[in-house]
Amino acid sequence: MQATEVDSRGGRESKAVLILGHGSRRDEANEILRRVARMLETEGGFGYVQPAFLELAPPNFHEALDIMVEKGFTDIKVMPYFLYMGNHMRKDLPKAMAIGAEKHPGVSMEITPNIGFHEKLVDIVIDRIEGYEGDGRDAVVAAPVAGSKAGTNAGTKKAVDRHPIELESFKIIGSELGELSCTAAETEIVKRVIHTTADFDFKEIMRFSPNAIGAGIEALQRGAEIITDVKMVGVGISKERMGVFGSTLHCGVSDDSVIAEAKRTGATRTATAMRLAADKIDGAIVAIGNAPTALRELLRLVRVEGAAPALVVGVPVGFVGAVEAKDELLASGIEFITTPGRKGGSTVAVAIINGLLIEAASASV
Numbered sequence: 001m002q003a004t005e006v007d008s009r010g011g012r013e014s015k016a017v018l019i020l021g022h023g024s025r026r027d028e029a030n031e032i033l034r035r036v037a038r039m040l041e042t043e044g045g046f047g048y049v050q051p052a053f054l055e056l057a058p059p060n061f062h063e064a065l066d067i068m069v070e071k072g073f074t075d076i077k078v079m080p081y082f083l084y085m086g087n088h089m090r091k092d093l094p095k096a097m098a099i100g101a102e103k104h105p106g107v108s109m110e111i112t113p114n115i116g117f118h119e120k121l122v123d124i125v126i127d128r129i130e131g132y133e134g135d136g137r138d139a140v141v142a143a144p145v146a147g148s149k150a151g152t153n154a155g156t157k158k159a160v161d162r163h164p165i166e167l168e169s170f171k172i173i174g175s176e177l178g179e180l181s182c183t184a185a186e187t188e189i190v191k192r193v194i195h196t197t198a199d200f201d202f203k204e205i206m207r208f209s210p211n212a213i214g215a216g217i218e219a220l221q222r223g224a225e226i227i228t229d230v231k232m233v234g235v236g237i238s239k240e241r242m243g244v245f246g247s248t249l250h251c252g253v254s255d256d257s258v259i260a261e262a263k264r265t266g267a268t269r270t271a272t273a274m275r276l277a278a279d280k281i282d283g284a285i286v287a288i289g290n291a292p293t294a295l296r297e298l299l300r301l302v303r304v305e306g307a308a309p310a311l312v313v314g315v316p317v318g319f320v321g322a323v324e325a326k327d328e329l330l331a332s333g334i335e336f337i338t339t340p341g342r343k344g345g346s347t348v349a350v351a352i353i354n355g356l357l358i359e360a361a362s363a364s365v
Contacts, residue, residue, distance in 0.1 A: 016048045016073035018064055021081045022088065023053030030057045033081060042254055043232045043290070043346075048073060054088055054096075061096040065104065074107050080114040089114055126165070169195055177203060185213045189337070189355040196351040205339050207330065212311060213359065215335040216285060219310035220360040223247050225284045226353065227277055227309075229270045229294035229316075233287050236350030241357035250284075252277055270294035278307060285356075287313040289349030292321035299328050311335045313352050315344030 017040060021033040030053065037051040048071060052064030059067065068076055078097065080089055097109055115121075173191050177200070180187050186208050193202045209215075223246035228234045234249045242249070252258050252273035262272040270291035278301055286309045288295045295314045301307035314329045314336055316322045326338050337352055338344075 015046050015077060016050070016068055016071075016075065017044075017046050017077045017079055018050050018052055018061075018068060019079045019081050020052050020054065020061060020064075020093065023056035023060075025056050027057070036081065038254075039231060043230050054092055061093075062100060062103070065100045065107075065109075069104050069107060076107060076109050077112055078109055079112045082114045083116065084114075122165075176200065182208065183213065185359055188359065189213070189352055192351040192355040193348050196347050197345075199343070201343065202339065202348075205341055205343060207336075207338050207340060209335045209337075212335050212337050213356070216311045216337075216356040217360045217363055219283065219285050220245050220247060220357060221363070224310055225250055225280055227251070227274075227280060227284050227286045228349070229253070229274065229288040230290045230346060232346040233289045233349045233353075236347065237287075237353050238357060241354065241361060244357075244361055250277060250280055267297075268293040271297040274298050275301065278305065281307040281309050283308065283310050285309065285311045285313065285353070287349045287353050289313075289315050289344060289346035290317065292316040292318060292325040295325040295329060296321070299325075299332055302332060302334060309334065311337070313349050314338045315348045315352070317343060317345040317348075 017037075019033065019037050019040065021030070024030055033051045033053070037049045040046060041049040048068065050059075050064045050068050052059050052061050054061065065076070078093070080093060082089055093111065097111065101107070101109060170191060173194050177187075177191065177194070180190060180203060182190070186206075189208075190203055190206050193206065194200055226234075226237065226242070226247055226249050228237075228249065228251045230253055231251050234251050237249065253269050255273070255276075258269055258273045258276055261267075261276065262269045265272065267275075268291065271293040274286075274294045274297040281298070281301060286298055288298065295312075295316055298307070298309070298312065298314075302309070312329060312332075312334055314326055315338055316325060319342060322342055322344065323340070326340050326344075329336050329338050330340065339348065
C-alpha cells in the first residue's frame, strides 16, 4: 500500500492488530473472524491483522502473538471481538496478556475496547429483522422474476418499507436542511449523505455535474456494472436494489494479480486494481470512497486512454491526495458527484450509490 494513501488513514501501515474471538469447533464459525481480519487489513490499511481464538480453534492467543513477533511487530493492538464484558474480557484475556508480556518483554501490547454497544449495531439488527438492505425513502422497486431478463425491470413490484427511526431521521434532516440550490433528485442524494454521516456540512460541499443524476439513473437502468475502489463500498451497496436492474459489482483490490502487480510496480493496490479494470470502465459507474490514488488513476485512464465511465462518484477522504484528486475530477469534463475538500469516505460513496438506485427504481415505475 502506497505511503500517500496510507498516510491519509493515520499511518496504520505500521500498526499490527491481533483480533481475538471465542473460537468454535465448527470451522465455518471461525471463518467469520478470519474474514473480518482479512477485510480489516485490506480496508483498514493496517500493517498486519492476525485472527486468534481463546479456545477450541487455532491459533490461540499465544500462538498468534508468536506469529506476529516472528514477523517483526513489537507494537500490537489487541482487539477483543466480543459484544459483552464477560469473564473472557475480565479474566482470561488479561491473564493471557500478562503471560505474553512475560514471554516477549520487548513487545508493547494494548487492549482496545470490545465491540460493546454502538449505534451502528442497531442498524445491523434492523437490517437483519427487516430482511433487506434498504436505507431509503418509500420507493417501489421491481423484484426480478425467475427467468426474466436482467435489466429489463420486469417483475413483481413491491414496496420497500421504511423503519420509523429512519422516517424520523429524514424528518429531522428536512426540518434542518433549509433551501438548497440544486434539483430535487440532487437534494435527495444530499439528504442520504447527511443521514449516513450526521454532518450537515455536506449540504454545502457536495457537487454534481450537470447530468450526473440522469447519467447514473440511465446507467443503472441498463444494468451497468459498479466498480469500487475498496470492498467496504461494495459491502454497503444494496444488493436487492442492484438486482432490480441486473447490475453487478467489481472490486479487484484483493485479487492475486493486483497484489502481485502492485508489489512489482510500487503503486497502491487500489490504483493498480483500477488500472487492471480498464476494460470494464466504459459505461460503468465508478464509486471511489477511500483511495485518492484510485481516483487519480481512473482520471489518467480517461485522459490518456480514452476510458468513458457513465458516472464517477469520487469522494475519497483524507489529508494526502484527496483534495487534489477531487479537484482534478471537477475539471475532467466527465459526469461526476464529488465532495471537494478533505471530507468524504466509503460510507458517503455508499449513500450516493444507494440513493441513485432508489432514484432509478422510482423513475422506472
